Amino acid sequence: MANQPQNLLEVADCLLRIEVELRRLDCWSAEYPSEEALQSTQPFAVDTLEFTEWLQFIFLERMKVLVENDRPLPSVSGMAPMAEEHFRGREEGIGRQLIRELELMDRLLSGG
Template sequence: MSQSSSQIAEVADSLLRIEMQLRQIGAWESKAPPPEAFDSTQPFCIDTLEFTQWLQFVFVARLKILIEEDRTLPSVSGMAPMAEEHFRGRPESGEGLIRELEVMDELLSG
């Protein structure tokens, strides 16, 4: 199934809102983790990265590349439940980020 330009624009807008939420909670980093942190075989690199690092340096970065190169976007996304788990019991609220990830999940998964 081909993706419409409006869906691609909505995904790009959603990526910007996810970045804004990461910045708002102080989780946006100016420097990438060391390359070996990305060699994990675990989902979300859970053993080598914080979830917010994975979002920034893997999820957001890869989706931006797919959009820029006019490639097919993923057809399944389940980021919001992982974010809910990440923020459970933490002092910072991830509510805004979780909402934005729910939007992204809906855009990609339909």
């Protein structure tokens, strides 16, 4: 976890837009997953959570803590392809804006 993005505000804004888009897609859950589900060691917790649950309960929560405490951010990110796979086969355009936001976050974190 190195190469902090130059502009933490951009990362924070992108986190907010990801949350807004999850809510707009009705993928925001008021029900917290079990502690066991959150302890998955698989990438994106694919064995215990839906991708959108991973975004909400693991990615967004951890990233908000890092940003708020001015901690180093991950230097590699590849969420957009996972989102594309998650939304594949659904109604045309569903998830497209979320994928765009995740593409931006991938670029921000990867320094590109």
